[in-house]
Amino acid sequence: MAAVRDVTPHFRRITFDAPTLFDEHPIEPAAWVRLWAPDPDRPGREHQRGYTLVDPDPDRRQVTLEFLLHEPAGPASAWARRAGVGDTVSVTRWASTHFAAPDPAPEGYLLIGDAASLPGINAILAAVPDTTPVELLLEQFHEGDREIPITPHPACAVTWLPSGGDPATLARAIGERDWSNWYAWVTGETATTKQVRARLKELGFPKPDVHGRAYWTRGKAMGVDRERPAEPERPVDGERPAEPERPADGERPDEPERRVHDERPDEQGRLEELERPEERGPSRKPGSGRWRSRAGARLLAPLRTRLLAAGLLQAVISLLQLAPYVLLAELCRRLLAGEGGLAELGVLALILMGAGTALAGLLVVAMHVLDARFGHQVRTQVVNKLSRLPLGWFSARSSGRIKQAVQDDAADLHYLVTHAVLDVVAALVTPLAVLAYLFSVSGWLAATLLVPLLVFFVLTARMVQSSTAQLARFTEWEARVGSEAIAYLDGLAVVRAYDSGPAGGFRATLAERARFLDAWQRPLSSRKTLVELVARPLTSLVLIIVAGGLMLACGLLTAVDLLPFLLLGVTFGSQLLAAAYGMGSVREAQAAAQRIGLLLDEPELAEPDRPRSLAGDRHTVRFENVGFGYDGRPSVLEGIDLELAPGTVTALVGPSGAGKSTLAALLARFHDPAEGRITLDGVDLADLPLAELYRKVGFVFQDVSLVQGSVHDNIALARPGASREEVERAARAAGIHDRITRLPEGYDTHARLSGGEAQRVTIARALLADPSVLVLDEATAFADPESEHQVQRALSHLVAGRTVLVIAHRLHTIAGADAIVVLDGGRVVQRGTHPQLLAVPGLYRELWLAAQPSEVST
Structure with missing residues (x-):
């Protein structure tokens, strides 16, 4: 034992020298050990229980355990109360599990316990993403329990509830709401845990989504003991004692005879795979959601x-x-x-x-x-x-x-x-x-x-x-x-x-x-x-x-x-x-x-309940206070207000990660905005049938996609019923017809094309579709210097008369755009024409000046 520190009068941290503990598997979050505490009343007997490993230090070969000092005290609590520097205790990591954040992530975490549970709860809080909500309910037994440090988490709401000797205190604190796809971890005294589990069952929690365990009431000796080994073992050395029984892992709280815990739980926090949350609302009844943990069932x-x-x-x-x-x-x-x-x-x-x-x-x-x-x-x-x-x-x-x-x-x-x-x-x-x-x-x-x-x-x-x-x-x-x-x-x-x-x-x-x-x-x-x-x-x-x-x-x-x-x-x-x-x-x-x-x-791209249609072939696109983020992460786009006029080219520029491709993908409805909306002539994209949407909006992205088939089939993807003459007309406009005719079987050839050639095939595909609105995301990315001119000529045919949103890292390719919008950090920071933006200090001028040497040399 290297050090002893009392956090509160009832909560003690003991740091151990553990020279061989780190020789086994790496110590991961909420990993635990089996500790054999000597029986204070029966010399030569030891009792087993589990403790979470806190603050492992592989360089110094030290680890900390945290003990709740109960009165009356069980064997482990009694040993921790009188332990001093230099004392030893036997432990083993046999069958120890750990916490791993589930994939897909749950909607949130409901953590329930008391001061004895905090080592395990702290390990879980440290591993939970900052954007995931956490509800933490803790039962307070001692006056100083609230002084015990809790791992900071920006989305964690902590609620302390005075015990009052009522085992249903925590159960009653779990509110009536839709908990679909939340992860529940409960560890408390046996009677408390039994009440909480019953409450969670009422709220619709499936068994796979409820983890943790009960432990004995304070002062209770453990159910598994052994004769003390003849030779003393090193403190927390990871050596395995003779045939210890595995601690009760997820056992029911109504089976106390099988419990192996002392005055607090074995806070290993074993977690199984949880499911990504679905949309839930306050109007849904408790337990009415579709739990993703039951997807396989x-x-x-x-x-x-x-x-x-x-x-x-x-x-x-x-x-x-x-x-x-x-x-x-x-x-x-x-x-x-x-x-x-x-x-x-x-x-x-x-x-x-x-x-x-x-x-x-x-x-x-x-x-x-x-x-x-x-x-x-x-x-x-x-x-x-x-x-x-x-x-x-x-x-x-x-x-x-x-x-x-x-x-x-x-x-x-x-x-x-x-x-x-x-x-x-x-x-x-x-x-x-x-x-x-x-x-x-x-x-x-x-x-x-x-x-x-x-x-x-x-x-x-x-x-x-x-x-x-x-x-x-x-x-x-x-x-x-x-x-x-x-x-x-x-x-x-x-x-x-x-x-x-x-x-x-x-x-x-x-x-x-x-x-x-x-x-x-x-x-x-x-x-x-x-x-x-x-x-x-x-x-x-x-x-x-x-x-x-x-x-x-x-x-x-x-x-x-x-x-x-x-x-x-x-x-x-x-x-x-x-x-x-x-x-x-x-x-x-x-x-x-x-x-x-x-x-x-998985949520589908919903078809509108009342579909609407658009007349004509010239449309105005508006982004109205659009915000978006991936899988609950911090927003990639915030407060985007933008108008694309018919027959104009609007260019998006900005540093890497600014949100340019995400904004373009939203217009192509790869995703729906989390906030705001995108409209065509005032009609929300979500109100357009998908078939009509993709007739109105076409896209050519930097990731070129060709299917297994002939060149004709690849171009005709946009209009499967198109005639050979229509396909050839689109190929000529895209500047790829001559290359196709030199192939062994012409348009019927199954051939691998170069990056620039494949790019022109996708442009021909877009020309054949004849969309009113066009999204171009770095359309010359795969073009070499010789073919870039041909791709640009093809693009000039493609954009004529359409509402165009274009993204380009090569700024000279969009210098003639009707409008240039500069994004940074998911927000619009500048907008104007090329001369206007160059005339004022700002991000666009910095990007332009930084790009000139490389673009000139190119």
């Missing part, structure tokens, strides 16, 4: 009845498939005993075997048919959903993520729908039926078969506990590698010429992923090997031979009774092993179902 809901029926049928089939082995064992027993009725048993065994095999085959076929239909339905829903999402949704996601949604996630549902239920039911029914029969033959020998089963379940549970904290990171790694792999392959022709860059970055990602997998799986390798050995039929066979031989020698078993064990006692280990490994596929399928469900819940 909603997707699979149509299958629930059929999967239940399949599970019941599989239970019957498992018994039918087991029955011939039982009959065979009985036949052997009768044969050795000289009894009759052998033929009847043999025929019945064959009938049951045939029936079980036929039913199993039919069930598997039926499940594959169900999976095929459901998979087709899911893919259809996903593709239809993608067609209705805002275009900005795609620009914020890589092609790898979209491929995962359309193809990979739907494919991952196969095991869950087709095999998971059948495997789990068979793995449970068969061993139970076998054990029931074997116990009827010999209870003593059947009891020995429980030994490998217990070892199997204990080892499997420990591996699951050790892997819980890594599963979310594994999913993140898989998504990251998939996205980077697609990006790498798309640019393979370029990156192969270099030893670094994107290729080197992808190799580094693969190497980092390999290190993560090695650090995760290497410690589990010995347990996996032991699990496989325990589950092997040979292990059960050896156990039966040894134990059965001893019982035969002692007269506890006859040779006839040993036969059923030799035939049946070795049959279920492989099923348990297959089911255990299948759980990984189940988790992946559940995660895939959740991702698909979240995609289907």
Whole structure:
């Protein structure tokens, strides 16, 4: 122990020297340790409980724990009260989890607890984004509780509630409102937590969105203790004590006999994936929202009845498939005993075997048919959903993520729908039926078969506990590698010429992923090997031979009774092993179902309830007090007021990050404004049917997009019914016709074009669409100096007579614009013509002067 400091008379911070604690996994937010506190009344006994690691300092190898000093005091509180510099205590980080901000982010955080909960709550507050609202409800037990520091958070509202001895105090403080997609973390004394959980259930919180735990009332000794080790351990050294039991993780508060906590909780704050919030309003009733944490369950809901029926049928089939082995064992027993009725048993065994095999085959076929239909339905829903999402949704996601949604996630549902239920039911029914029969033959020998089963379940549970904290990171790694792999392959022709860059970055990602997998799986390798050995039929066979031989020698078993064990006692280990490994596929399928469900819940680009139309082909565009921000982050645009007159070109300029591309994307309705509105001749863009909107508004962005198809098909995307003459006319105006005619099959060629050529194809596409309003975002970005002139000529044809909004970093290309608007920090800071803006000091003149050397040299 390095230092002791009393924050309040009832709250003590103890800093420990921890020379080996940092040798394990990095200490992440809300990570915790198991502390073994000596029992003040029983020398030689220790009690286990959990404490959040506070202010870890890997350089100094120190960490702090915070103790609430209760009266009456439990073992840990009593130890902390009398502890001094130089004292030691034993801890372990076994199965410790940590807090990770969910992705997608919740609507807000509802944190409920008391002074004992504050170490965990402070760790969560430090990790929550500043823009996410937090409601913090704290129960006050001592006069100085409010002096305990709380991590500052700009969107956190803290409410202290005097306890008064009423366990329902915190529950009553949770207001009537729509809490949809909020994350709830509750840790209080047992009775308080029980009341809060009941209240959260009333308000509609699903179980996956309620985390935390209860702890014993003050002064209560912990439920798990041990003999004190003979040799003292170093203070907070991370060494594992002999076989400690895992602290109760998310257990129900009405199960106190299983609680392992002392006078305060184990504030590890284990969080599962939460969902991005949906729109909610005060008019909605509590619990009436559509919780995103249930997205996967909603997707699979149509299958629930059929999967239940399949599970019941599989239970019957498992018994039918087991029955011939039982009959065979009985036949052997009768044969050795000289009894009759052998033929009847043999025929019945064959009938049951045939029936079980036929039913199993039919069930598997039926499940594959169900999976095929459901998979087709899911893919259809996903593709239809993608067609209705805002275009900005795609620009914020890589092609790898979209491929995962359309193809990979739907494919991952196969095991869950087709095999998971059948495997789990068979793995449970068969061993139970076998054990029931074997116990009827010999209870003593059947009891020995429980030994490998217990070892199997204990080892499997420990591996699951050790892997819980890594599963979310594994999913993140898989998504990251998939996205980077697609990006790498798309640019393979370029990156192969270099030893670094994107290729080197992808190799580094693969190497980092390999290190993560090695650090995760290497410690589990010995347990996996032991699990496989325990589950092997040979292990059960050896156990039966040894134990059965001893019982035969002692007269506890006859040779006839040993036969059923030799035939049946070795049959279920492989099923348990297959089911255990299948759980990984189940988790992946559940995660895939959740991702698909979240995609289907994404807000769509709404069609107007009362659509309006526009007459004519010349329109005035107005931005009226427009504001916008991405995913709740600080606003990218604020208070934009702008008018684009028909037949004029308005240019947007400004430094990188000023909001130029975002403003252009709003006019193309890639997103809807968070504030204000955008109109065409006074009609809000949201009131125009999408088909008419995209007939009126065209765009040519710097990210050129060509589809797999002929050059003709790419130009005709704007008007699929356009004739070849119309397509060629647009190509001539765009200055790309001559290049197309030199291709092997002309307009029917499937060819890869250069950046400048592809840009002119998109311009031809826009000319064919003939929009009234045009958005150009750095339209010459991919043009080399030779083709830039051709692109500019094509643009001159395109903009003629239209309302044009253009973005360009090359300022000389927009010097002749009718109006220039300068953005900085999401606001309009200047506007005017090129001569007017150059004549006055300001950002535009600075940008122009800074660009001249490079533009002249170009």
